[in-house]
Amino acid sequence: MTVQAKPRYQQLKEEIIGRISRGELRPSDRVPSENELVGLAGVSRMTANRVLRELNDEGYVERVAGVGTFVADFKAASHVLEVRNIADEIARRGHRHSSDVLRLAADRADREVAAALGIRARGRVFHVLIVHRENGAPIQLEDRYILASFAPDTLAQDFQAITPGAYLSGISPLQEAEHTVRASMPDETVRESLQMSAREPCLLVIRRTFAHGRAVSFARLYHPGNRFELTGHYTPPGTRQTDKGGRMQ
Amino acid sequence: MTVQAKPRYQQLKEEIIGRISRGELRPSDRVPSENELVGLAGVSRMTANRVLRELNDEGYVERVAGVGTFVADFKAASHVLEVRNIADEIARRGHRHSSDVLRLAADRADREVAAALGIRARGRVFHVLIVHRENGAPIQLEDRYILASFAPDTLAQDFQAITPGAYLSGISPLQEAEHTVRASMPDETVRESLQMSAREPCLLVIRRTFAHGRAVSFARLYHPGNRFELTGHYTPPGTRQTDKGGRMQ
């Protein structure tokens, strides 16, 4: 119940966001300037600055030096889907994750892998092939190539204890990633590994991860269409996911 | 070439992010406090505060009042996929978007739609069925239900000129959304609408959009598996997408 007064700058932000949300302020409309907020709300200019600066950082408004602050146009908001680490995803559902490492070996990049990793064909890579299970049922076939020079200790890892993705981000945090999602019919190998019935399609996620601007890993993640789905939530710009006040459980 | 000095707070942020990226500072390590930065970097405490506060907002560090500032652990970074408005996506590729409105009518919600929209069965909705084409080839079948009370003018819209999604976000900006992506085999109707061959799977995106905390629209978006893919980029926390310095084109 803590009726603790919210900080002034937060109140002002919410008031302005509220006006935008209710349509009272529409895209490209002018928002009060810092000095106007000083007069209107009785705060100092630094506080008004923080209000408008954060609204700008969070994408609600756009600021032009010398001109003013204006409501941003929410350009057909691209909504967002999160692609989680498979083990975490399963744990989050309260289920049990297990996996079989089908292959873990040094290898040479074929043309496709070399192109994806930005190296010459027949460059040194490690190849990992893992079936991930949720409560025993196969749910993902991970077919991954790792740049050998980036993670030379790959062959010594226990990929039942730590997923390749987690291992890689342990080597270098702040990785970037690129994803492609497709629906496709599995070939025979994939179908058997995932114990899929005939005529059942795959959800295929292709992922490249980058560290320090270089591609370091390329993975094809096959999922059985009837046992797997990606889900995601999109909330407007700077919605801070704090613990207090979870939305819409 | 503008050798314009970057602002001091920005330099300090980048220096700290660099240390994290290079692994010199690891998760849960202590970051210099505001007062320490005052001494080390020769800035005022307000500037040091801005540095650490923004690093916190962007997820690089966590701050605990009375204790200190610590490098955040990047919990198996959930990577991100953007689900764009189909017309924008096509335009972005420099292609031509066209569409056929197969149905636009008032309707009653069936059980599934009512549950998705949080209304009683047989509640008033509008039903829109549209085939979207890219350079003439069908690429998405949009099967959408809209809460009648939220958008009473739906039947008067020209959905060849403006997509339903854009129309809805025009009524109320700052919408939230929930997505599910699956691979599935299309039924006969879908297959014919999208001119798909037999045995070709669909990428199915199910989307609910919310305004002011209420579900206002429910859509099933069917895409032919061999002509469509979702792509996405993930960059670490607060990477501001400014125009200058596009990354890795």
Add this chain to the structure above:
DNA sequence: TGCACTAGCCTGTATATACAACCTGCCTTG
């Protein structure tokens, strides 16, 4: 009429200062 300049507002950054609230660890006291 047309051009140059300037006044005035705006954002962006930076400093110095102040007070509240929080947490830890040490020290005092019972």
Add this chain to the structure above:
DNA sequence: CAAGGCAGGTTGTATATACAGGCTAGTGCA
């Protein structure tokens, strides 16, 4: 020995002030 309290460091917020730089409109001059 244990419990309580206090000191000092840390974050969080807020103010007053200052100067640089961008943009616009209007003034005044040629």
